[in-house]
Amino acid sequence: MSASGGTKAIVAALSANLAIAVAKFVAFLFSGSSSMLAESVHSLADSGNQGLLLLGGKRAKRQATPEHPFGYGRERYIYAFLVSIVLFSVGGMFAIYEGYEKIKHPHELEHWYWPVGVLVFAIIAEAFSFRTAIKESNPLRGKQSWSQFVRRAKAPELPVVLLEDLGALVGLILALGGVGLALATGDGVWDGIGTLCIGVLLIVIAIVLAAETKSLLLGESAGLDEVRKIEAALVDGDTVTRVIHMRTLHLGPEELLVAAKLAVQHDDTAAEVAAAINAAEARIREAVPIARAIYLEPDIYDEAAAAKGTNPAMTPSPDASPR
DSSP: OOHHHHHHHHHHHHHHHHHHHHHHHHHHHHHOOHHHHHHHHHHHHHHHHHHHHHHHHHHTTSOOOSSSTTOSTTHHHHHHHHHHHHIIIIIIIHHHHHHHHHHHSOOOOSSTHHHHHHHHHHHHHHHHHHHHHHHHHHHHHTTSOHHHHHHHOSSOHHHHHHHHHHHHHHHHHHHHHHHHHHHHHSOTHHHHHHHHHHHHHHHHHHHHHHHHHHHHHHOOOOOHHHHHHHHHHHOOSSSEEEEEEEEEEEEETTEEEEEEEEEEOTTOOHHHHHHHHHHHHHHHHHHOTTEEEEEEEEEOOOHHHHHHOOOTTSOOOTTOOOO
């Protein structure tokens, strides 16, 4: 993900959410609508989330240190995970509590035009933010479906903003429905039901975000296309005859670690093997520019030993002994 693209989407969402949060809270003060209070807290939580994403992106740019030799790229995953926690606790749980209280103690809405007007404004602003996130995501999404993009994206910012904006739009529609039914029936319980629905929606989105960012925190391999490019770049058909086994790991959205054991000719000299390894490393960097840390180990491949092995991490060797 380009840093500018992700930052543009985050800033657009942050600007929209700050303006919407203020407008919703004013509408709550005038109308007493619990849906508006839940939505104002939702927008405030979203604003904090975008601030966390911007902070994570800035901290991830720090240079590597002896204590953290692979850099700080994964900080972007940590802050994205914090976003899911904030969305769950501050947004979802608060909305469920407020909805329950409103259902238990309903009261008629006052100055109905405030919440209705603010909700219409908020839907327009969130639609603009959502459109910006979609526009920034499309070049990276390619031919993937939206669900595949959210699940497979290595950069967390755009999927987070997409899900937040989608949740905000659906939440606004639920709030508008709750307020509308409360006005039509004169029963404030509908406002509380709309608030409860908003809370459930936010919790579902938070769980999805937590699951995806947890996978990134644990460490994901390169995508299938990148793996194929790396494997093709490693083998030259002369000195390097095959990839015995390979591991890839994202150190950050735009930093990839590659570790591979390569089969070389048994009669090649040390100088020839070293030259072949250097050439393979150069081909990897050309094929997959985000491959920053590359560790290649030459070995002699033995087909019979490989056939006996059940552990792909085991190194086939002439004596078939793992090491």
